Amino acid sequence: MMDERGIALRYLKAQKKRSILLAFGVTLAIALICAVFSMLNAMQMYTVIEASENGIWHIVVKKTSSEQAGQLAKRIDVAASGRSLEAGTAIINEDLSMGLTGCDADGANQLNLHIKNGKLPQSDNEIALEEWAARKINSKLAVGDTITVTLMDKTSKTYRISGILKDHNKNKSSNYIAGTITLNEAKRIMKTDKSDTLLQVKSGVDIEDFVNSLVKDQKISKDSILQHTTLLAAEGRSKNDSAKQIYIIGGFLALLVVFAAIIMIYNVFNISVAQRVRQFGMLRALGATPKQIRTLVKSEAVFVSLFGVLPGILCGIIATNVLLLFLRTIMPEYFSFYSGSIYISWISLVIGAVVGILATFISSLLPARKAGKISPIEAMTSVVRSGNIKKKTAWGILTKILPIEAAVSQRRLMFRKRSFIVTALSLSFGILLILSFSPLTELFKMGTSHNYDLGDMYIITADGSGIPDGLIDSIGKIDGVDRIYPKRMASVDATFEYKLLGDDYKDSIKDGSPFSLKADSNGFVKPPSKSTLIGISDSDLNNLKSKLVFGRIDPNQLNNENGVILILNMSTSACNSDLRPGQFIKVGPRKLKICGIVKPDALMYAANDKVFLGMYTTEKVFNSINSNKPSLVTLNLKRDADSDIVFSKLKELTKGNKNLKVYNQAEGQDVSKRIVLVVDVFVYGFITIIALIGILNIINTMSTSIITRTREIGLLRASGMTMGQVTAMVACESALYGILALIIGLAAGIPLHRQFFILLIKRNCGIPWGMPWYLVIISSIITVTAVMISIISPLSHIKKIEITQAVTVD
Secondary structure, X not given: OOOHHHHHHHHHHHOHHHHHHHHHHHHHHXXXXXXXXXXXXXXXXXXXXHHHHHOOOOEEEEEEOHHHXXXXXXXXXXXXXXEEEEEEEEEOOOOOEEEEEEEOHHHHHHOOOOEEEEOOOOOOOEEEEEHHHXXXXXXXXXXXXXXXXXXXXXXXXXXXXXXXXXXXXXXXXXXXXXXXXXXXXHHHHHOOOOEEEEEEEOOOOOHHHHHHHHHHHOOOXXXXXXXXXXXXHHOOOOOOHHHHHHHHHHHHHHHHHHXXXXXXXXXXXXXXXXXXXXXXXXXXXXOOOHHHXXXXXXXXXXXXXXXXXXXXXXXXXXXXXXXXXXXHHHOHHHOOOOOOOOOOOHHHHHHXXXXXXXXXXXXXXHHHHHHHOOOHHHHXXXXXXXOOHHHHHHHHHHHHHOOHHHHHHHHHHHHOHHHHHHHHHHHHHHHHHHHHHHHHHHHHHHOOOOOHHHOOEEEEEOOOOOOOHHHHHHHHOOOOEEEEEEEEEEEEOEEOEHHHOOHHHHHHOOOOOOOOOOEOOOOEEOOOOOEEEEEEOHHHHHHHHHHEEEEOOOHHHHHHHOEEEEEOOXXXXXXXXXXXXXXXXXXXXXXXXXXXXXXXXXXXXXXXXXXXXXXXXXXXXXXXXXXXXXXXXXXXXXXXXXXHHHHHHHHHHHOOOOOEEEEEOHHHHHHHHHHHHHHHHHHHHHHHHHHHHHHHHHHHHHHHHHHOOHHHHHHHHHOOOOHHHHHHHHHHHHHHHHHHHHHHHHHHHHHHHHHHHHHHHHHHHOXXXXXXXXXXXXXXXXXXXXXXXXXHHHHHHHHOOOHHHHHOOO
């Protein structure tokens, strides 16, 4: 005789469409978990590689003797070590300088320096350069050639190029030329016999315990110990508060993804079980015990989960590899761990498979218990004993107010409140995840190192004397230059009323911030330093609209109202995010109206990294305050322009003015843009996967719900409902699911978005939280569209079934 497991397997084979829908729900959940965890794993590997550009060391002990370095290297908790020493800045020519670093062979490894051609310096008159740096100094510079530089003690030194190093993208994007020399040469330049010891700590060793051990056991001053915080954070070994916050939020979001998967599976399974009351009643009537019914339902869950595991894992692998293949084509140097063959994150797949199977089994417990309690008589007669006379009367009145289709759909949902709420809860997780993940992905975008604000090239005056108008016109006429942006800068005394400081400022100084402000006798803030006013063109102002946080950017308004665009300060300056458009900033004797507020940018920090307030305004308003000529001109090149030729022409134009410095960062801009693109792929990849899973979840849930109600819909058609009315009823029901899902998703998602935004972005970047309307709109559109699409296929299927056939479906 066939046992419960055999019956479960036979049922699943007989009801292929239902079984496929159930398995598809499990597949979606497993694919979601595998894809998200694989992307997190890939992102973690990417951040480790990016952080490793500054070296693979974890701890550096400053100013150690050779004997101390040897003792540190022999520690059992040290995996590898090396020695290095910074040797100051060397002047190559009037435009280029170079940072010198000496190291031994092990130190070069810890600094992540790898030879592409030639060899590392062996003698004190040798130097190694990165490939891009050698090309920047002289396009024909090669191994064996020599360069002459002026050292920090003003002496001249000629080095022979011993080797060309692989490029470090961070150096390239920041235009920082690094020269590698021998450790002995660095000691000679710095006139010391000590060096820095770079330590790579073994995995599993607590970093704080390691540092404390250095202080206690080897009597090293804590001030002499530095940590590679970015690498430690990327490896998950940092105890930094900011890193902890990211770990906690990342862990919470991962749990949210897992919980969403469980709810998805439970909902689909619960719908299937709820629609099979008659079948379970027949089994009870034939002698099946409640325990056997529960075992039957649980067995179905196990089989369904097994059917869904392999497709889910395959979908996760495919999605991850397509993403990595794309990323490798953009930035092969950061995705060296992906060789082009199939990449598998085993831990992600194991988590996905285990969670999928357990989630399916756990999701079946409540429906199984419910099925075991079904009364044979009640099930066989399909009587639902719920509600009361008053409620039924109320719903009867409702049919006179609403169209019959809407009234029937609402009546059905209210009689099945738990199923209605659970289904809507399942649909809401897509919205919740989009809102919750948004601040984390925004942080990754904002943390990307780039220098867009300074263009492909820029010219700046060394003494602030100004760039002649005639020269600016000539620069704009150079072949290959697309646009030029002259910028006038002035250092001004700026302040505002102390009472304008609010909660943002108070929150920023809770922990004894050094950027606390004081009021003067007139009730204005005492400026801790000078402020910077920048006058720019109308087109330059319009380019700032993508960074707008509050207010508006309108050159005409700025001219008419003596307006400025305030730049938000980073967390390294006094908090100014309490200020709002319509308030006034006092610059000398004049009042300037805040018309808009924008995010921080590289230009302000290039101009003055200790600025109190940074403000943009029009050239007209600037000229009414200060007569300075442009002291900075940024250039954007045409797409097909040769940056070396343009740079040579710029040098030719400016060679008569020693106060002008010309910088070519076109190559660095390319790296920056590719880094931004990589981060964008991660950011929008997460959002796309989450949105896609949310859409597919809605479609699968609604399809399952309608397919399992074939008999019910058949009875409605038999009682006189037209197919058009049935379609309207199902559409109304689906819309109610969507509305409740939106309410739940937004009610839970917006507070989470706000909290994560404050923790991750506001405290680090000074940007205040605002209602994420674009996410609300996107979530609403996705939900409504998905709900409407979800009913098309099942209704089309039901239309093809004859009424007599639909009524007999079990």
